[in-house]
Amino acid sequence: MYDVAVIGAGPGGSTTARYLAKQGYQVCLIDKDRFPRDKPCGGGFSPRLVDEFPYLRKRQGDFLRGVCRVGVIHSSNQKTVLRGRADMAVALRTDFDNVLLESALEYGAEPKMGIRAKSLQIDANSVKVELTNGDHVTARAIVGADGSTSMVARETQLNAKWPSNHITACRVVEIPAKTRDIIERYSEELEYHFFANLGGLPGYGWIFPKLDTINIGLGIVGRYAKGLLRYFESFIKMLKRDGYIAKSAELNALKGALLPTGGTIAKSYSERCLLVGDSAGMVNPITGGGIAHAMVAGKIAAAILARNLENDALDDSDLGKYQTQWMAEFGKEIKSQLIVQKVFTGVFANTLFEIGARDSVLQDTVSAMMSEASAGRNDAYRLFGRFLYVCLREALTP
C-alpha cells in the first residue's frame, strides 16, 4: 500500500508528489497522459515562482521561453489601451510540466502514466483507486490534482459540477513563428496583450509572445460560451487584420479546455483526501492563472499530509488545516480578485479603462495584476484606491 496516491501530474500533483517523496513517503503519481504532454494553457506566470520553488532555478533553461516585460490591456470597446511594465515569464506546458514531473520522480515518486483513474472507494483505513486498465492502487490518502474536471472532486462530493457561471470555456493555440518576426510585432520587450470582454462577453482574449511561438487564446464564461469557436475565429481575424500575427499563420493545433474562474470550492478536503489546484478552483478569476496556486497548494498539502500520516490523523476533522493554510496563502486574494473581475466585466468597465489611461501608476498596477507579477495580496484595494485617487485628483484640480 502506498502512503499517498496523487491523481494528476500537472503542477499541483507533481509538486505534492515531490515534497512527499522527498520526505520519504511512498507516493504513486497517476496521470491519464504520457509525458511529455501538452496542456492547453497560456504558459505565463510570475518570475517569482522560482523563488518559491528554488529547485526550478537550475532547470529554467529546460522550460523558460522568455520573459515578457510590458503588458498591454485593451478595453472592451477597443478604444482605450492600458500599458504598464510588469514581468511575466512564459513557458510551454509540455516542457514545464515535464520538469515538474521529473522533479517528483527524482525523489522516488512512482509514476503510472497513460492510465486514467476511474473511481474511488474511501474506507476507514485506506483509499482504493480503480484504474481504467483494470488495475487498482491502494493508499492511505489520496490527493486529487486532476484538474478542472476532477474525478476525485466528483467522487468525494466536494464538487459534483461547476455552475456554468463559475467556469470559463477556452480556445487556445500556440502558433510557431520566427523569433525575428515575434520581436518585430511585439518588440524586444515581448509585449503581452489582454483584450477585455471581447464582443461584450465576460472573459478575455490574450496574446503571449514566446521565443519561437505566439500563444493566443480566448476564454468566455461558460454561460455565454456557446459559439466560442466562432468568437475565436473573429478574434484571430482581428489579430491578422491588425498585424499581431501573420496572415498566413497556421492554426491547426487549436485546443479547448475549461477553467474554473468563479472562485474556489467551499471545502477542499474530506476523509483521507485533499484537492489541489484546478480541482478545487484555485485560479485567479481575473487572469485565469492557476499554475502558481496549484504548486503552492501542492506544497502545503504535502506538508499537512506528511505530518498527519505519522499518526494516521487523516479524518475529515484532522485535515481542515490544509484549507486554513492555503486560504491564508492565496485564498483570500482570490476572493478579492473575484470582486475586481465582476467590476471589470460590468457596465462601467470601459469608463474604468478611460480613467486608467490617464494614470501611469494605475497602468503598471493593472499590468502587475494581469501578469501576476504583484504579490497578489491587497491588489484589489490598491487598484480601487488608486482609481478613487485619480478621480479625486481630477475633480479637485482647477
Ligand SMILES: Cc1cc2nc3c(=O)[nH]c(=O)nc-3n(C[C@H](O)[C@H](O)[C@H](O)COP(=O)(O)OP(=O)(O)OC[C@H]3O[C@@H](n4cnc5c(N)ncnc54)[C@H](O)[C@@H]3O)c2cc1C
Ligand atoms: C486555456 C487556458 C490558459 C491558461 N493560461 C494560464 C496561464 O497563462 N498561466 C497560469 O498560471 N495558468 C493558466 N491556466 C490555468 C492553468 O492551466 C491551471 O490552473 C493549472 O494547470 C492547474 O494545475 P493542476 O495541476 O491543478 O491541473 P492540471 O494542470 O490541469 O493537471 C491535471 C492533470 O491531471 C490529469 N488527469 C485528469 N483527470 C485524470 C484522471 N481521471 N486520471 C488520471 N489523470 C488525470 C491530466 O492529464 C493532467 O495532467 C490556463 C488554463 C487554460 C484552460
